[in-house]
Amino acid sequence: MxxxxxxxxxxxxxxxxxxxxxxxxxxxxxxxxxxxxxxxxxxxxxxxxxxxxxxxxxxxxxxxxxxxxxxxxxxxxxxxxxxxxxxxxxxxxxxxxxxAIIPSASVVKYVTDNLNPSLARRLKTDVTCGEEKLFIVDPGTKIGCIVTIDGQQNQVSLVVKNTQGLVQIEK
Structure with a gap:
């Protein structure tokens, strides 16, 4: 991705x-x-x-x-x-x-936008990335999110690449 x-x-x-x-x-x-x-x-x-x-x-x-x-x-x-x-x-x-100054809503949107299209179309899909409304972190920091699809939870990890807020899903 x-x-x-x-x-x-x-x-x-x-x-x-x-x-x-x-x-x-x-x-x-x-x-x-x-x-x-x-x-x-x-x-x-x-x-x-x-x-x-x-x-x-x-x-x-x-x-x-x-x-x-x-x-x-x-x-x-x-x-x-x-x-x-x-x-x-x-x-x-x-x-x-x-x-890096990244609103958590932006992280959730990024993860959601990068879901497999067949999974993203399901009615019971939810992404959460913690309680914070804002991530203020150094490059290299990992942000964990939970993707729930039809009741099944999966962990997704993103890494912050730079102070401009570039993030990437870890494989």
Whole structure:
């Protein structure tokens, strides 16, 4: 079965965001937090976004990298932020997930979509992948799902391939 890329959040695309500086080039954690949160609207399977937090004491240095956290459905998700264009009037930054951020509904859909077509058509087919609404995991992590077909349970194991949320069913 072929792997599927989850269009989940910045996990798929690194973001180039604008850090507006007032009165010269100064780092503004509030602006980074606001832009990081705004960039994730609609990208995490409809899960609610909470507050973003970034360090307050960052010195503007080209290529400087630091970590911010965004609450997604109450779960802290780490993002790696890199400053760019620091000598210009408007500083930019790129943000990407430090871990794969995958809504469990997307994992269930992936498993369901990859069932044998004759099995998928049965009326009593169910896929569950645990209690979590969101997986925030490192590449290499395995996610277990239970596929129930006509009362028979089968274990399916997926492996997370990268921080962009690429998963693949293990054979």
């Amino acid at each position: 072929r792997p599927m890329r989850w269009i989940v959040m910045v996990a798929l695309l690194s973001l180039s965001l604008l850090l507006v500086a007032c009165g010269g080039n100064e780092y503004d954690a509030g602006t980074v937090e606001k832009n990081l949160r705004a960039s994730q609207v609609g990208k995490v399977g409809g899960l609610p976004l909470g507050k973003a937090t970034c360090p307050k004491d960052v010195t503007l240095t080209e290529g400087f990298t630091f970590e911010c956290t965004l609450l997604i459905d109450g779960t802290p998700a780490p993002y790696t932020v890199t400053l760019t264009n620091v000598k210009a009037d408007m500083v930019h930054f790129e943000a990407e997930p430090a871990k």
